[in-house]
Amino acid sequence: MIEVAGLCKNYGDIVAVREVTFQAESRQIFGLLGPNGAGKSTTLGCISGLLPPSAGRVRVLGHDVVLERRAARAQLGVVPQEVSLYEDLSARENLSFWGAAYGLHGTELKERVHEILGITGLADRSQEPVKRFSGGMKRRLNLGCALVHRPRVLLLDEPTVGVDAQSRRRLLDLVRNEARNGACVLYTTHYMEEAEELCDRLAIIDHGRIIVQGTLAELHRIVGENDILRFAGKFDADRARAALQDRNGVEIVQLTADSLRLSVAGASHRLAELFAALAAAGCEIRETTLTQPSLESLFIKLTGKELRE
Amino acid sequence: MYLLCAGMQKDLRRFLRDPVALMFWLALPLGIGIAITLATGGAAGPKPIARLFLVNEDQSLVSDILIQAFRQAGGVFQVEPVERAEGRRRLDRGEGTALLILAKGFGEAVLAEKPFRLELITNPEQRILPQMVEELLQVLRQAVFYLHRLAGNELKALAAGRAGSRVFSDADIARISIAIHQTANRLQNYLYPPAVLLETAPRAGTGTQANISMMFLPGILLMSLLFMAQGLSDDIWKERNQGTLRRWTIAPGGPLPFLIAKLVSAAVLIFAVSLIILSIGMAYHGLPFYRLPLALLWSTVSGLLFLSLMQFMQLYASSQRAGAILATCLVFPLMILGGSMFPLERMPAWMAAVGRCTPNGWALELLKDILLGRSDPTDWSAGFAGMALLSVAASLLTVRRIPTFARN
Numbered sequence: 103m104i105e106v107a108g109l110c111k112n113y114g115d116i117v118a119v120r121e122v123t124f125q126a127e128s129r130q131i132f133g134l135l136g137p138n139g140a141g142k143s144t145t146l147g148c149i150s151g152l153l154p155p156s157a158g159r160v161r162v163l164g165h166d167v168v169l170e171r172r173a174a175r176a177q178l179g180v181v182p183q184e185v186s187l188y189e190d191l192s193a194r195e196n197l198s199f200w201g202a203a204y205g206l207h208g209t210e211l212k213e214r215v216h217e218i219l220g221i222t223g224l225a226d227r228s229q230e231p232v233k234r235f236s237g238g239m240k241r242r243l244n245l246g247c248a249l250v251h252r253p254r255v256l257l258l259d260e261p262t263v264g265v266d267a268q269s270r271r272r273l274l275d276l277v278r279n280e281a282r283n284g285a286c287v288l289y290t291t292h293y294m295e296e297a298e299e300l301c302d303r304l305a306i307i308d309h310g311r312i313i314v315q316g317t318l319a320e321l322h323r324i325v326g327e328n329d330i331l332r333f334a335g336k337f338d339a340d341r342a343r344a345a346l347q348d349r350n351g352v353e354i355v356q357l358t359a360d361s362l363r364l365s366v367a368g369a370s371h372r373l374a375e376l377f378a379a380l381a382a383a384g385c386e387i388r389e390t391t392l393t394q395p396s397l398e399s400l401f402i403k404l405t406g407k408e409l410r411e
Numbered sequence: 412m413y414l415l416c417a418g419m420q421k422d423l424r425r426f427l428r429d430p431v432a433l434m435f436w437l438a439l440p441l442g443i444g445i446a447i448t449l450a451t452g453g454a455a456g457p458k459p460i461a462r463l464f465l466v467n468e469d470q471s472l473v474s475d476i477l478i479q480a481f482r483q484a485g486g487v488f489q490v491e492p493v494e495r496a497e498g499r500r501r502l503d504r505g506e507g508t509a510l511l512i513l514a515k516g517f518g519e520a521v522l523a524e525k526p527f528r529l530e531l532i533t534n535p536e537q538r539i540l541p542q543m544v545e546e547l548l549q550v551l552r553q554a555v556f557y558l559h560r561l562a563g564n565e566l567k568a569l570a571a572g573r574a575g576s577r578v579f580s581d582a583d584i585a586r587i588s589i590a591i592h593q594t595a596n597r598l599q600n601y602l603y604p605p606a607v608l609l610e611t612a613p614r615a616g617t618g619t620q621a622n623i624s625m626m627f628l629p630g631i632l633l634m635s636l637l638f639m640a641q642g643l644s645d646d647i648w649k650e651r652n653q654g655t656l657r658r659w660t661i662a663p664g665g666p667l668p669f670l671i672a673k674l675v676s677a678a679v680l681i682f683a684v685s686l687i688i689l690s691i692g693m694a695y696h697g698l699p700f701y702r703l704p705l706a707l708l709w710s711t712v713s714g715l716l717f718l719s720l721m722q723f724m725q726l727y728a729s730s731q732r733a734g735a736i737l738a739t740c741l742v743f744p745l746m747i748l749g750g751s752m753f754p755l756e757r758m759p760a761w762m763a764a765v766g767r768c769t770p771n772g773w774a775l776e777l778l779k780d781i782l783l784g785r786s787d788p789t790d791w792s793a794g795f796a797g798m799a800l801l802s803v804a805a806s807l808l809t810v811r812r813i814p815t816f817a818r819n
Contacts, residue, residue, distance in 0.1 A: 182657055
């Protein structure tokens with residue numbers, strides 16, 4: 103349903119997205135996971151037609167988003183990162199307007215608006231101006247406006263940012279439901295847990311490039327059984343490397359003057375051994391963090407940094 | 412079509428939910444209109460009067476005749492005898508139009524056709540009335556010249572014999588009358604029938620004479636339209652800041668139908684405000700209402716042109732604040748130059764010429780002609796075509812710019 107091939111987006115000399123390639127299918131939630139500024143929103147912007155790609159090709163249900171713009175856009179429902187609603191209009195008026203913008207009218211529009219108000223849980227507040235809504239309600243309506251015309255492809259750009267746990271749960275249920283009903287969902291987030299909970303397939307993106315992609319199971323296999331062990335303190339790079347290099351199941355992920363990250367099998371049982379080896383090498387350890395195998399640890403392993411850095 | 416209707420409905424709802432802006436667009440021109448009408452005495456207000464301070468140091472028959480001439484000139488001049496110092500002081504305070512000093516010897520000089528210097532000091536704060544005083548003096552000067560051509564000898568004799576006297580004897584009057592009669596007989600072949608027939612007639616058509624407050628009516632409406640265009644053009648920033656402009660941009664139809672819907676809904680508002688202002692103004696000034704539809708159409712199209720131009724300009728501003736400042740910097744000079752604050756007729760010629768070249772000055776001139784029944788179908792049809800062309804060009808450029816504006 104979505105085919106992205108060799109997508110590049112440059113802003114002058116700055117490369118925001120480089121050679122991004124992936125496919126997402128119907129009934130699938132495809133996650134784009136990466137830190138802020140990794141290129142997730144730019145990729146989504148190119149797919150939605152907001153940004154013209156610098157190179158590469160994007161197809162939505164077989165329609166090229168640049169050459170067959172109208173046909174491609176008609177199939178898309180886009181939930182922007184920021185709430186994009188008319189604050190002085192009511193929820194019903196917002197839904198009606200965006201439904202009409204995608205060609206719905208008459209009874210069909212009325213029924214669909216009624217339905218969306220029901221599934222977003224806003225039916226009892228449908229006549230109130232949106233400016234009186236809470237952040238979570240606005241987010242639900244923001245999603246509702248993208249769903250009103252029954253899009254076959256749904257693009258969601260970090261839709262749960264700044265939302266309370268209850269609203270977040272409701273939003274994720276709505277997204278899951280859309281996928282179950284046959285939509286292809288492309289979901290960007292920098293919340294690791296959200297991606298693990300929601301997505302069938304994932305691509306991890308950093309500095310505009312996809313560094314790994316696959317199903318959750320495939321990514322977990324790449325992570326392996328190793329924990330990520332992070333030390334903060336003072337490190338002499340050469341001596342620390344010498345002290346650790348021949349140890350079985352220990353791999354240096356990142357080493358700087360004040361930080362050391364290791365990928366270690368069964369790290370909780372080897373803490374004493376590693377402390378001793380580093381102390382003997384003249385390293386001063388002030389803080390230790392142990393992260394169990396997860397997408398977070400995969401990201402650290404692949405990029406040498408944490409997702410939220 | 413559904414999209415256009417939905418867009419219009421959406422924008423009209425949003426505009427109507429901001430009653431303060433609507434009230435401002437209506438109250439401002441109406442308030443100014445009422446103030447101007449009160450200040451100028453309204454539609455049936457007094458004609459402009461030139462207040463002439465006159466120092467009569469001559470006290471001769473001729474100076475009396477001159478004073479009478481001013482008093483009888485259609486009631487335009489209010490002649491007030493004053494002393495030289497008092498007249499000067501009051502003129503300096505701006506209380507009068509001009510100060511005319513008839514120094515001693517004026518009467519004798521006129522009768523003897525000798526050069527004499529008349530002193531006329533005008534009020535620089537007034538433009539037209541002092542000119543009228545000057546014009547009348549010029550006419551009287553020429554009248555004296557021709558009187559001398561007709562009865563110069565008699566007048567000179569009179570001056571020689573009765574200098575300074577304010578009363579003529581019966582014999583003098585009879586002598587002068589006979590002399591003038593003989594001269595007229597001598598010239599009758601040339602005078603009757605006159606070689607040149609001057610016929611004064613009002614301009615053809617059903618034109619209406621404008622008084623001062625009526626001259627302000629189109630200017631006030633145009634002022635309101637400029638304020639509306641300024642306020643409505645800012646809406647593109649609201650759309651951008653609330654993210655809805657991005658949604659427009661990625662909708663299947665692109666931004667064009669949304670922009671058209673926005674312009675149409677703005678046209679409805681402009682039409683409504685124009686209808687109220689024009690109806691009140693026309694009723695007050697007694698203008699015939701059959702001129703209203705064309706005036707309404709013209710003001711709506713003019714308002715749309717202003718909006719299209721300002722909307723386009725907003726898209727190049729670096730921020731909403733910069734856009735607002737830019738629009739304000741544009742609106743006020745346009746209002747001043749385009750005749751909304753001072754009628755173009757009261758401006759210096761060069762300034763009025765510049766003003767007529769501004770979009771609002773141009774629109775104002777034609778609106779005035781429509782209201783006063785002086786418009787020609789050729790004028791307004793060309794005007795409509797020009798306005799429509801400019802609006803379409805500005806809107807197409809706006810549509811081209813919107814995707815970049817929405818992304819930034």
